[in-house]
Amino acid sequence: MKTFKKILVAGAWLLSLPALANSPYLVTTDWLEKNLNDPKIKVIEVSVVPGVYERGHIPGAVNFEWHTDLVDPVRRDIATQQDLEKKLRAAGVNQDSTIILYGDNNNWFAAWGAWVFDVYNVKNVKLLDGGRKKWEAEGRSLSPLAAAPGAGNVKVSAANNALRARLPDVVAVADKKSNAALVDIRSADEYSGKVFAPAGVQELAVRAGHVPGAVNVPWGQAVAADGTFKPVEELRKLYAGVGIDGKRPVITYCRIGERSSHTWFALKKLLGYEVRNYDGSWTEYGNTVGVPVNNPAGTVWGGR
Template sequence: MRGTKWMVAVALWAGTTVAAQASPAQFLVSTDWLEKNIGDPKVKVLEVSVDPGVFERGHIQGAANLVWHTDLVDPVRRDIASRDALQAALRKAGVSSGDTVILYGDNNNWFAAWGAWVFDVYQVPNVKLLDGGRKKWEAEKRPLTPLATTAKAGNITLSAANPTLRARLPDVVAAAEKKSSTQLVDIRSADEYSGKVIAPPGVAELAVRAGHVPGAVNVPWSQAVAADGTFKSVEELKKLYGAVGIDGSKPVITYCRIGERSSHTWFALSKLLGYEVRNYDGSWTEYGNAVGVPVANLAGTVWTGK
């Protein structure tokens, strides 16, 4: 069964029905590889960072900028970008059919991983993350440029959204109430998970209730990466998640606060380990504000973290 799920995951990512044994190299590129292949016209580099002005101050040569809260989400309703809007953004960035797309960003690739998840929903093929993101690139003093480039318009055509890669509130409630076999992974900090705080310091997106979804295990996203921001090895990741019962034998839903950090763990579990995983982008800002859902609160705060 696990082998079958692995093959399905690979086929979904690749946009084909032909299964093949996957490896992290299919979904990650090193900083060394990217620097050597920047000039390849079939390699398109996209930055998805969260901190304002990061791209403008300096970015990888030839990279296009995708702004996560305008290019990757719907500007009117709380939802991911529509097929047409995302397709237009990618074409403007110069992405064409047959290209290899490299995503990278700040904060250990949080929003780059979000981009990879959104791309996966629309079945964009040949998408990889720059392992270590901006953090590793900058630490190695690799070149950055403040000069923007205008790409020749691309011709990529996106497929319809694949709903099986996205978890919704009813899916999470069903898992919490043991009405499904799906496992839940809360990737927030221990204080967020316990209910001591609702969100990281300085973050405005809050929920009314503090705590976590009942039954969810807590594996903070940062445990999946090494000190330089790169993902840990497959063996280390299997051990990390296996220690809390996540071994690929059951479907998994990842969640955080708004879905960006959980995308990072979704990538580790889905792409690097081959498990059957959905990301819940509603995450705690939806669940913690929902009426009638069960909440586990270890800190005893109950309301608004107090």
């Protein structure tokens, strides 16, 4: 159960509600369980661990593999308009459907899916607050049976690339030619340059550190112990503490764009700020010749 706190605003004590209170972008595990049989509810799992969907998933959920279904399998880019529409229709999504996304790893890739859907103006998209972690922790039912929905009729709009940040946008901030705020959501060790990437990952950059001017708010600071988003008031205070208060546009980045999608969701959908996700992130920036880099730790790539 969520805990509620009191905050003092203009001399009056107000309840600090969970992030999902009055939010059109989050649903609770309890709500989803009660609405699984609603034909207008389409549940999509986007997990990163191989086989997790096949071992058991929320009943009726279809599986989107982020590295083939939500991205272009050849170019480094998000899925095309045509491919995404085809995939959504195969998942039974209609024009009037409500899409519930969830996944493992605290919804990192589910949030990536929400960002991709946002770029293509897919309507009525929500995250399951807490994702698989919370659903499983509460002992709710899982099914190994693959969903077989009928064909949907959803139409996907052309990509709105104004919702994406590109390398020149980020370099402009580093060169102090843009007033956008940069939020690096990686770990403190990645941000400082002590490590190039989390242990065991395949996608690397040959330079460590961060984009000059970026502030560091690791994505995990936005969630509670059960993986749900912290109350909106706490989120607002968290980001305001490093100068992110909604008064100027924001760009989020991480290593490949998935963790930063989680923070993009918090800042844009829950706080209502103007936010773009830089999906090139550090594997693009840290491999680009000639761009400015801050590396407080001084770690040097050894080519091994």
